[in-house]
Amino acid sequence: MPLLQVSDLQVEFKTNDATVRAVNGVNFTLEAGETLGIVGESGSGKSQSVLAMLGLLASNGRASGQALYRGENLLGLSGKALNRIRGNRLSMIFQDPMSSLNPYLSIERQMTEVLELHKNMTRRAAKKRAIGMLEAVRIPEAAHRIGQYPHELSGGMRQRVMIAMALLCEPEVLFADEPTTALDVTVQAQVLQLLRDLQRDFGTSIVLITHDLGVVAGLCEKVMVMYGGRVMEQCDASSLFAKPSHPYTIGLLRALPRLDKSGGELTGIPGNPPNMAHPPAGCPFHERCAHAAEDCVQHVPALRPVDGVHWLRACHRPAEDMITRYQEASHV
Incomplete structure (x- = not known):
C-alpha cells in the first residue's frame, strides 16, 4: 500500500460572489522515500491540494474526496486528531519563511515547542535536539543562532530554519511549498542539495510544490503538472523532460x-x-x-x-x- 494515496480530491471556496473551484479531482500516490513534484502556474491548485490534506484551508474552504495516509483518511479527521499527525509524521515547509516564522519568538522557542508537544521532551533535551538539527541543515554556530530571532537571519538561513523545524520529528512525509522562492541561485542550489541529503539520511518522502521545472529536474522522481485545478500530465520526471x-x-x-x-x-x-x-x-x-x-x-x-x-x-x-x-x- 502507498504511504499516501489521494483520490478525487476536490477543494472549493465559498465567496460572496461565487464558489471558487480551486482543485478538481486530483489523484496521486506517494511511496516511502519517493519525491513527487507538483508543477504549475500560480492559481493552478498546487498549494491548496496540500493544505486541504493537512486541514489548513481557509475558513471558507471545503475539501472532499480521500487522502489516505497509511490507510487513514486525513480529510475525515478532527482537528485534534490532525494535530497529532501534523508536524510529527506529516510536516510542511511553507513558502515564505519570514511570514511563517513568528517574529516575536526566538528560533529556540519555535523549535523546542514542536518537540515538547509531539515528543514530550524536556526544554533542555528539546534545545539539544534543535541545535543538532540546525547543524544538520548546515547553519554555522547553531548554538548561538538558536537564541536569535527571525529578523536577525538572512533569507537563506530562515529557510534552513524552516526545513530544520519541519524535520525535527523525523516525519515520514515532507511537503515543501516553493522552498526556494526568493532565494538567489547559489542558496537555491544549497537548499535543494540539503533536501536530497536529508531524504537520503532520514528516508523521508517529499512532495515538492513548485513552478520551476529546473528544481523538479534536480530533485523529483515523479511529476504531476496542474492547470486550472486539474491534473494535465503525470509521469516520471525523465519522461516529462x-x-x-x-x-x-x-x-x-x-x-x-x-x-x-x-x-x-x-x-x-x-x-x-x-x-x-x-x-x-x-x-x-x-x-x-x-x-x-x-x-x-x-x-x-x-x-x-x-x-x-x-x-x-x-x-x-x-x-x-x-x-x-x-x-x-x-x-x-
Missing part, C-alpha cells in the same frame, strides 16, 4: 532557457489562467492552447494512460502527435 505529451507541459518547457542553444527568444504561453469562480466548460487550457479544437471547448478530457499506467495525461489530442511535434521543434 524527454517527451512531454500535453500542450501545457510543452508550453512550460519551451518557456525555459536552453543551455544547449545560444540566442533566440523564449516562447511564452499567451493569455491568462482561467477564472476558477467561472471555469470554462471544456479543457481548462483550451483558451491558451494552439492545438485546441471544438471538442476541447465543449468537453473536459479524461485523464488517460499514455504508456502503461504510470504516464497519464488529460488531452483530446493524440499523445504521439504532441510528442513528435515537441521533439521536432526542439531540434530546430
Whole structure:
C-alpha cells in the first residue's frame, strides 16, 4: 500500500460572489522515500491540494474526496486528531519563511515547542535536539543562532530554519511549498542539495510544490503538472523532460532557457489562467492552447494512460502527435 494515496480530491471556496473551484479531482500516490513534484502556474491548485490534506484551508474552504495516509483518511479527521499527525509524521515547509516564522519568538522557542508537544521532551533535551538539527541543515554556530530571532537571519538561513523545524520529528512525509522562492541561485542550489541529503539520511518522502521545472529536474522522481485545478500530465520526471505529451507541459518547457542553444527568444504561453469562480466548460487550457479544437471547448478530457499506467495525461489530442511535434521543434 502507498504511504499516501489521494483520490478525487476536490477543494472549493465559498465567496460572496461565487464558489471558487480551486482543485478538481486530483489523484496521486506517494511511496516511502519517493519525491513527487507538483508543477504549475500560480492559481493552478498546487498549494491548496496540500493544505486541504493537512486541514489548513481557509475558513471558507471545503475539501472532499480521500487522502489516505497509511490507510487513514486525513480529510475525515478532527482537528485534534490532525494535530497529532501534523508536524510529527506529516510536516510542511511553507513558502515564505519570514511570514511563517513568528517574529516575536526566538528560533529556540519555535523549535523546542514542536518537540515538547509531539515528543514530550524536556526544554533542555528539546534545545539539544534543535541545535543538532540546525547543524544538520548546515547553519554555522547553531548554538548561538538558536537564541536569535527571525529578523536577525538572512533569507537563506530562515529557510534552513524552516526545513530544520519541519524535520525535527523525523516525519515520514515532507511537503515543501516553493522552498526556494526568493532565494538567489547559489542558496537555491544549497537548499535543494540539503533536501536530497536529508531524504537520503532520514528516508523521508517529499512532495515538492513548485513552478520551476529546473528544481523538479534536480530533485523529483515523479511529476504531476496542474492547470486550472486539474491534473494535465503525470509521469516520471525523465519522461516529462524527454517527451512531454500535453500542450501545457510543452508550453512550460519551451518557456525555459536552453543551455544547449545560444540566442533566440523564449516562447511564452499567451493569455491568462482561467477564472476558477467561472471555469470554462471544456479543457481548462483550451483558451491558451494552439492545438485546441471544438471538442476541447465543449468537453473536459479524461485523464488517460499514455504508456502503461504510470504516464497519464488529460488531452483530446493524440499523445504521439504532441510528442513528435515537441521533439521536432526542439531540434530546430
